[in-house]
Amino acid sequence: MTATMTKQALTEDEALALYTNPETCPADKLEPIPLAEEPAFIAWQRDIPKQYLDMKPEELDVRISHARAKLGERVIILGHHYQRDEVIKYADYTGDSFKLAQYAAAQEKAEFVLFCGVHFMAESADILTRPDVKVLLPNMAAGCSMADMADPDDVYEAWDIIAETLGEDVKVIPITYMNSAATLKAFVGEREGMVCTSSNAGKAFEYAFERGEKILFFPDQHLGRNTAWAAGIALDEIVLWNWLLPDGGLTPEQLKKARVICWQGHCSTHQRFSVEQIEKARKEHPGINIIVHPECRWEVVQAADQNGSTEKIAKAISGAPAGSAWAVGTEINLVNRLAKQNPDKTVFCLDPVICPCSTMYRIHPAYLAWVLEGLLQGEVVNEVVVEGDTRKWALVALERMLALP
Numbered sequence: 001m002t003a004t005m006t007k008q009a010l011t012e013d014e015a016l017a018l019y020t021n022p023e024t025c026p027a028d029k030l031e032p033i034p035l036a037e038e039p040a041f042i043a044w045q046r047d048i049p050k051q052y053l054d055m056k057p058e059e060l061d062v063r064i065s066h067a068r069a070k071l072g073e074r075v076i077i078l079g080h081h082y083q084r085d086e087v088i089k090y091a092d093y094t095g096d097s098f099k100l101a102q103y104a105a106a107q108e109k110a111e112f113v114l115f116c117g118v119h120f121m122a123e124s125a126d127i128l129t130r131p132d133v134k135v136l137l138p139n140m141a142a143g144c145s146m147a148d149m150a151d152p153d154d155v156y157e158a159w160d161i162i163a164e165t166l167g168e169d170v171k172v173i174p175i176t177y178m179n180s181a182a183t184l185k186a187f188v189g190e191r192e193g194m195v196c197t198s199s200n201a202g203k204a205f206e207y208a209f210e211r212g213e214k215i216l217f218f219p220d221q222h223l224g225r226n227t228a229w230a231a232g233i234a235l236d237e238i239v240l241w242n243w244l245l246p247d248g249g250l251t252p253e254q255l256k257k258a259r260v261i262c263w264q265g266h267c268s269t270h271q272r273f274s275v276e277q278i279e280k281a282r283k284e285h286p287g288i289n290i291i292v293h294p295e296c297r298w299e300v301v302q303a304a305d306q307n308g309s310t311e312k313i314a315k316a317i318s319g320a321p322a323g324s325a326w327a328v329g330t331e332i333n334l335v336n337r338l339a340k341q342n343p344d345k346t347v348f349c350l351d352p353v354i355c356p357c358s359t360m361y362r363i364h365p366a367y368l369a370w371v372l373e374g375l376l377q378g379e380v381v382n383e384v385v386v387e388g389d390t391r392k393w394a395l396v397a398l399e400r401m402l403a404l405p
């Protein structure tokens, strides 16, 4: 299997085997950045009984529907936009990580929240729901490669070096993207910082600059750079903290001049989009609208007509006139779904090598059936729990985000 193989060329079983294996997923293979150690939460994974993996889609459908009906209001299922259709069809609510966090915070009846997303989203849901609500992630291997690029120890070390270099008089506000471990959300909560998503990063930057002179933003360098640029900050005042190098690879002068310090992290799925793809789309489809996610590189966002969160992308396309054409720079499951929901428009993915978010792809209906049937038998598997000071301070950081105007 190579990185140039397209999803269309694969059967469902082949795609599942390819994308659920971190060794073979093209998205994971493109950028061989050494990741932090394997996230601790993978150790909590329970082995799914083989019988579920052997079940045909029709049988899984029947078993999931049956378990759902029996559990009734005791369970709600949240589905992120990047989930495949075979999973999203079971979701009670769909959305981006911000909208799903709001749903989790607002729900009152359910005992269980089944989060069809990735680990950091399930952690946020656990923090935002009542303590007696259990949040389950059907497959604990559904992490986020971007979130894994910000190892808490590396961030603590960077924070100390930055503070020592800049001195006490310079106030730095840390902001973490939603795509980060709960420990990092707690870290920013304790230091006047906050969490943001791609829907509200601009407002989070305003909040930070009302309180400090500089921002340390992690883990996505591209969202950090794109947001800083949109806030009017020049590129030479936006620096990159490379956690693989001593002192982040920055001189004291660079740090002193910087207004935004971006962490060297990225999303393998969004980093694939390029200016060449945009030029090609424009050449082949004169008048086409190009819309991309702000996790794309700065030059890609600059070349596009619009950029925004998955919610903004979905709204822009659904509200566009019939007959319009859209080339979209975000995850393929969402793009395909938008194409289906907007049959009067032309909607396609900018990237010809179609590669889904490999970690989201690890949620398969087999895991849903397993977890739901477990609940029917009184067995809770793959619960995500955030406790103690981590929960307390991460909640502070999340509530600051939810309180943004």
Ligand code: SF4
Binding pocket: 082, 118, 143, 144, 145, 146, 147, 179, 267, 268, 269, 270, 331, 357, 358, 359, 360
């Ligand atoms: S699309 Fe990228 S940032 Fe989003 S969950 Fe997948 S790996 Fe993480």
